[in-house]
Amino acid sequence: MQLVFNSESEALAVAEQLYNIQQIGKILIPADKTIDYQALELAVNLAGVNFPSFSFPIVSSLKCRLPYPSHERECTDNKTPKIYVACLSAYNSGHLHGLWIDATQDLEDIEDDIKWMLSWSPVADDEPCEEWAIHDYENFADFSLREYESLEYISKLAQVLDDADDADAMAAWLNYAKDPIHNPDIEKLAEEFSSYYCGHWESERDFVLKSDEIESMYNWSEFEKNFLFWSQHIDWDSVARELFIEGYDSVKASPHGVYIFREYYG
Incomplete structure (x- = not known):
């Protein structure tokens, strides 16, 4: 039970959009030997390649991995105090998934960004994604932040540093x-x-x-x-x-x- 593409690069482009799939050259092999047609169609469209040939029933077993739209909330300002919050469920499963968050926001907004990031975790369909940790931070001068630092403390500290002349x-x-x-x-x-x-x-x-x-x-x-x-x-x-x-x-x-x-x- 195989999906056969015109080239290895086409197969790779589609594989990056799907869960539970194995690539061998220009061939993709679903782990459960079945695949959801809508998921496959969406993945092919996202990859911009030709539809593959196949010889097995297409049913619900795979889900399409939509691109993580981190740009919608990512803090990209080089001077703003910010924290990189990572999903621990994804991290423990071998995935790097997180978001650079503007730490000068109020506590409720930081928490909302974290929940949003967790909702896009690549393992969210397989297990609860509720745990997170701070894996990096920038523009906090000489302050050190712990993995589980209080978000309320971080918010107040970031606002004070951001408002300071020096x-x-x-x-x-x-x-x-x-x-x-x-x-x-x-x-x-x-x-x-x-x-x-x-x-x-x-x-x-x-x-x-x-x-x-x-x-x-x-x-x-x-x-x-x-x-x-x-x-x-x-x-x-x-x-x-x-x-x-x-x-x-x-x-x-x-x-x-x-x-x-x-x-x-x-």
Whole structure:
């Protein structure tokens, strides 16, 4: 019981549209030795090839695999925080099936995208497809996401990073200020960012010497003007260390420098 095509390439094009089919050269052999005519006709039309010759009854055994229309919901923006959610049923069956989802959406919209992706799983006709996992993510600055990270947390984090003028600085602040044990209040911390952020500097010493904030507190320029000799013998690295013992904190920035924050007590 065989479907015979004009060429191996035609057979391959149709095989990619059908389930439970084996290809041998230009011949396709249904696993159940029967095939649904409508499924075959649709697969042939999708592949754009000539209808094959056959010599066996065509009944309901195969289903046509419609192309997965991922483009309808796929997040393709290179700057938007996004997550790649995969169907675990498909993954465990040897299929890679998932969707890049815009993580800046509200929780309900992210959940809807996941359900939609699962409904198109290549194994959805054979088993329930309800389990999923995050297999990749992009544009979350220095944040790491787990496979089963809370979608509500991801949504809030993505929205905050996407709205920030400097996503890397915001990420540094959130990592610095968040509660390491309990879930951080991302939105509250984002609102507090401007009250604590002192900028991106080459080093703590650079901040001490050049920032208007430190200048207004200690008037270094006036000291240098009045006591030039002594100002040339100040150990500014030591001064910076003293100021950063209490009052300020620094977070390493990538690829260089540090982000400076006024000390945060939560």
